[in-house]
Amino acid sequence: MNKTKTKEKLFTPSVLPGATIFLASACVMIVEIVAGRLAARHLGSSLYTWTAVIGVILGGITFGYYIGGRLADSFSARKTIGWLLAASSGACIAAIIFNNLVGEWTFLWRMEIAQRVLCHIAIVFFIPSTLIGAISPVAVKTALESKQHSGRTVGRMYALGAAGSILGTFLAGFWLIGSIGTVNTLWLTTGILLVMALMYLPRSWAMLAYAAVVILLAIAGTTPAKWAQDVGSAMSLREAQKSDMLYETESQYEYVAVHQLGKDPDKRQFVQDNLKSHSQIIMGKIRDLQFFYVRVYGVVTRRAAAGKEKLRTLSIGGGGYVFPRYILDVWPGSSVDVAEIDPAVTEAAMRAFGLPRDTPIRTINLDGRNYVDELLEKKQRGEQIPQYDFIYMDAYNDLSVPFQLVTEQFNEKISNILAADGVYLTNIIDMYEESKFVASYVKTINKTFPYIYVVTKQSDYNLPFNFIVIASKRPVNLENINKEENLADAKLIISDENDLAAFQKKTGLIAFNDDYAPVENFTTPVVRSVSAVSIADNYITQAAKLNSAGKWEESLEKYRMVVKICPPLSAEANYSMWKILADHNKWQEVVGVLGSLLAENSTKANKSFAAMLHYDLGIALRKTGDSQGTSRQFKEAIKLLQEDMSEKGESAQTYSHLGRVYSAMGDTKNANLCLEKAKQLREDKPK
Numbered sequence: 001m002n003k004t005k006t007k008e009k010l011f012t013p014s015v016l017p018g019a020t021i022f023l024a025s026a027c028v029m030i031v032e033i034v035a036g037r038l039a040a041r042h043l044g045s046s047l048y049t050w051t052a053v054i055g056v057i058l059g060g061i062t063f064g065y066y067i068g069g070r071l072a073d074s075f076s077a078r079k080t081i082g083w084l085l086a087a088s089s090g091a092c093i094a095a096i097i098f099n100n101l102v103g104e105w106t107f108l109w110r111m112e113i114a115q116r117v118l119c120h121i122a123i124v125f126f127i128p129s130t131l132i133g134a135i136s137p138v139a140v141k142t143a144l145e146s147k148q149h150s151g152r153t154v155g156r157m158y159a160l161g162a163a164g165s166i167l168g169t170f171l172a173g174f175w176l177i178g179s180i181g182t183v184n185t186l187w188l189t190t191g192i193l194l195v196m197a198l199m200y201l202p203r204s205w206a207m208l209a210y211a212a213v214v215i216l217l218a219i220a221g222t223t224p225a226k227w228a229q230d231v232g233s234a235m236s237l238r239e240a241q242k243s244d245m246l247y248e249t250e251s252q253y254e255y256v257a258v259h260q261l262g263k264d265p266d267k268r269q270f271v272q273d274n275l276k277s278h279s280q281i282i283m284g285k286i287r288d289l290q291f292f293y294v295r296v297y298g299v300v301t302r303r304a305a306a307g308k309e310k311l312r313t314l315s316i317g318g319g320g321y322v323f324p325r326y327i328l329d330v331w332p333g334s335s336v337d338v339a340e341i342d343p344a345v346t347e348a349a350m351r352a353f354g355l356p357r358d359t360p361i362r363t364i365n366l367d368g369r370n371y372v373d374e375l376l377e378k379k380q381r382g383e384q385i386p387q388y389d390f391i392y393m394d395a396y397n398d399l400s401v402p403f404q405l406v407t408e409q410f411n412e413k414i415s416n417i418l419a420a421d422g423v424y425l426t427n428i429i430d431m432y433e434e435s436k437f438v439a440s441y442v443k444t445i446n447k448t449f450p451y452i453y454v455v456t457k458q459s460d461y462n463l464p465f466n467f468i469v470i471a472s473k474r475p476v477n478l479e480n481i482n483k484e485e486n487l488a489d490a491k492l493i494i495s496d497e498n499d500l501a502a503f504q505k506k507t508g509l510i511a512f513n514d515d516y517a518p519v520e521n522f523t524t525p526v527v528r529s530v531s532a533v534s535i536a537d538n539y540i541t542q543a544a545k546l547n548s549a550g551k552w553e554e555s556l557e558k559y560r561m562v563v564k565i566c567p568p569l570s571a572e573a574n575y576s577m578w579k580i581l582a583d584h585n586k587w588q589e590v591v592g593v594l595g596s597l598l599a600e601n602s603t604k605a606n607k608s609f610a611a612m613l614h615y616d617l618g619i620a621l622r623k624t625g626d627s628q629g630t631s632r633q634f635k636e637a638i639k640l641l642q643e644d645m646s647e648k649g650e651s652a653q654t655y656s657h658l659g660r661v662y663s664a665m666g667d668t669k670n671a672n673l674c675l676e677k678a679k680q681l682r683e684d685k686p687k
Helices: 002-010 016-043 047-074 077-102 113-145 150-180 182-200 205-222 226-234 292-305 322-330 343-352 368-380 408-417 436-445 519-548 552-565 567-583 587-601 607-624 627-648 652-665 668-684
Strands: 245-250 255-263 266-272 275-282 312-316 335-339 362-364 388-393 418-431 451-457 464-472 492-495
Touching (some): 016 047, 016 150, 047 077, 047 113, 077 205, 113 150, 205 226, 245 343, 255 343, 266 343, 275 322, 292 322, 292 418, 292 451, 312 322, 335 368, 368 408, 388 408, 408 436, 418 436, 418 519, 436 464, 519 567, 607 627, 627 652, 652 668
Parallel strands (some): 312 335, 335 362, 388 418
Antiparallel strands (some): 245 255, 255 266, 418 464, 451 492
């Protein structure tokens, strides 16, 4: 008797509406946290992303409240809540599908980055948040119908909704995403909503059939069976399994993966969220540094180490742990610390990036600033702390810069844990022409360190580049570093205290401090440029697939979009276009494309490449019947190849190119001489 009464009491209108509001509010906050993490894989975890997520979810909830109020006055409350819960579960599944599809929608790629982020989030998450939001007004009306104290009832419902929101936020952020992953967390939310729907409509055959469909979709979207992976990928319920994937995981902080770029040699890439290439390594060759900025780190460290046999270093940001391992390999027995906030990054480096589990590298799982603060607190208590010879900042990227690591106050803290002859190196991504972020950073760090140097590469394009800022309490010898083995072909620009005035002339500069460090404002050009490059890369990938499928005209359209939206990649696009056009005998169009390629290459020093473009243009002009134009292009090709050889010396490749041009001109004698010379140089080359 008591059990029956308890059961009846649980399902009275006074209890069930409150439980519904509590769980629905928890679910909508889980969706919000998940939205930020899912979007980060396509859009990065920037200020734009989280602003769009919060705005879209709040907008959906607001619209849902309005819709729910109208439904509450028009239909049976119990059935309405049941079907809203069912529709919400379906919308969560749709969000998984759309998130996998929207990233490939080309019309979004053409938008400004802020508009693109907002549209992406709205398409994926507005409907789920609207439907879940619509549940509360109907549930509140149900509760009011059973109570005389309406004010007290409404207050209780609001409190339960707020409590559910808090629980959902903490569950998603502190446990669910790190334990089962972002997508599985959304599947769990789908399940919770479906179970609640079944509680409201337990005898509805339509609901039972719908539940069966959801369960089948969940199996296809989550289980590891091969058939489920194939079906789930085909239905966009899960990302297609990549053949080059060696390891992937998801933590409370980010998505982490390791890809294999090649097998001979075994080259691997470390990925964090949508930062597609955080680190690269050739396994077993730790001294073969793959990225420009780490090569600069290595050269400057050798210069500034002044013959020291062992070093004490700190890297803020672990990534693939490439440079810390380099330090240990070059200076055995060194004390190497890494402040890496995410333990999953360290685990990924051990699982698939060659970091030994018994490595002597000491990892501190703290934010870089927290670790530095911890050291200084120990120093104030009279405890001994490390005085580092070198500190390397590796926590910035092109889409996200932690503001607390760029300020004057942080630089002062760094100075206090740096040895008297120590060096602080920071890798900054900025636009070559604007460079307002790096200029403001230089202005900031110059308040702490008397000796500042900036190293970057020359470029023909205004693209995001590495600016390595070197700060020290003493002069650092950077003379002729462009002649160092790892930097010989880098075309370096080195700025020291004598010519950094150019940076200070940038308009709108400030010195960053803890109260005001608007890094997002200064990095906006970088974010836009990175977005354009990413979009162009996607077009190039699609164009290649279309051409392979025989849809060459559609492929050309994709390449033309690359030329339009991302000039720095137009050379690659034009080169691919002329090959396609030549394959289909569109020689007049080939002439136009090659002319564009030559115009783009006119200011560049690669004379060999330009010479072969003239050769290709000559062949295309011959196909159109322009013999005079053909002769001019061939002569220009020979002239450039001869100039290239006089500047760089003889090479088998250059003689081979000359042989091709002479052969096309009908000069068999010179063609044979050049080809024989190329063969001789190849045979004489040391094995």
